[in-house]
Amino acid sequence: QLQLVESGGGLVQPGGSLRLSCAASGFTLDLYAMGWFRQAPGKEREGVSCITSSGGSTNYADSVWGRFTITRDNAKNTVDLQMNSLKPEDTAVYYCAAGPRCSVDMWPSPRRVITWGQGTQVTVSS
Numbered sequence: 420q421l422q423l424v425e426s427g428g429g430l431v432q433p434g435g436s437l438r439l440s441c442a443a444s445g446f447t448l449d450l451y452a453m454g455w456f457r458q459a460p461g462k463e464r465e466g467v468s469c470i471t472s473s474g475g476s477t478n479y480a481d482s483v484w485g486r487f488t489i490t491r492d493n494a495k496n497t498v499d500l501q502m503n504s505l506k507p508e509d510t511a512v513y514y515c516a517a518g519p520r521c522s523v524d525m526w527p528s529p530r531r532v533i534t535w536g537q538g539t540q541v542t543v544s545s
Contacts, residue, residue, distance in 0.1 A: 420444075420445045421443075421444075421445045421446045421517075421533060421534040422443070422444045422445050422534065423441055423442070423443055423515050423516070423517060423534055423535065423536035423537075424441070424442050424444070424536055424537065425439060425440070425441050425513065425514065425515050425536040425537065425538060425539040426439070426440050426441075426442070426539060427439040427440050427539060428513060428539030428540045428541045429540075429541070429542070430542045430543075430544065431505055431541075431542070431543055432543070432544070432545050433505060433506060433507060433543055433544075433545055434504060434505065435505050435543070436501070436502060436503045436504075436505065437502045437505065437541060438499060438500070438501050438502070439455070439499065439500040439502065439513055439515075439539060439541070440497055440498070440499050440500075441453070441455075441497060441498045441499070441500075441515035441536055442496060442497050443496045443497070443517070444496075446517075447493070447496060448472075448491065448493055448496050448497070448498065448517065449472060449473075449493035450472060451472055451517040451518060451519065451533060452469060452470065452471050452472055452517070452518050452519065452520050452521045452524065452525050453469070453470050453489075453491060453498040453515060453516070453517055453518075454466060454467075454468065454469040454470075454515065454516045454517075454518065454521065454525045454526065454529065455467040455468045455469075455489060455498075455500045455513060455514070455515055455516075456513070456514045456515075456516060456529060457509075457511035457512065457513045457514070457541075458511055458512050458514070458538075459508075459510060459511040459512075462511075464514070464529070465480065466478075466480055466525075466526055466527045466528065466529070467479070467480055467483055467487065467500070467513070468480070468483065468487055468489040468500060469489070469521035469525050469526040470489045470490070470491050470498065470521070471520070471521055472520075474490070474491050474493070476521065477489055477521075478521055478526045478527070480527075482508070483502075483509075486502065486503050486504045486505075487500060487501065487502050487503070488500070488501040488503075489501075498515060500513070500515075502541070505541075505543045506543060507543050507544060508543075509541060509543050510541060510542050510543050510544070511541060512538040512539065512540050512541075513538065513539050513540075513541050514535055514536050514537075514538045514539075515535075515536045516529055516532045516533075516534065516535045516536070517532065517533045517534055518531050518532045518533055519531055519533075
């Protein structure tokens with residue numbers, strides 16, 4: 420069974436940092452592009468970042484450019500999202516997802532997703 424599990428969410432003050440991690444089981448991540456998406460209450464799910472299967476190319480939403488960094492460790496079967504300089508508007512449930520490619524399939528919209536994680540809550544508030 421293909422499964423993704425996110426961790427690392429929580430409550431942080433504005434300007435703080437969090438590191439989200441996504442671990443895969445039942446399959447190896449190195450065959451797939453990996454994306455992070457988020458959904459705030461009352462809003463549609465939006466793309467945050469995507470990284471190709473090799474890790475050689477990344478995409479970021481304009482709203483997180485320069486603050487968030489996506490990385491992957493195919494040997495450990497994990498994908499991380501380092502989030503710095505967090506803002507209240509970053510508050511959302513964050514999901515990781517696996518798909519064939521970033522372009523067309525996963526970015527900027529998740530058109531073809533193999534599997535989603537269950538999500539982890541990130542709350543930025545003072």
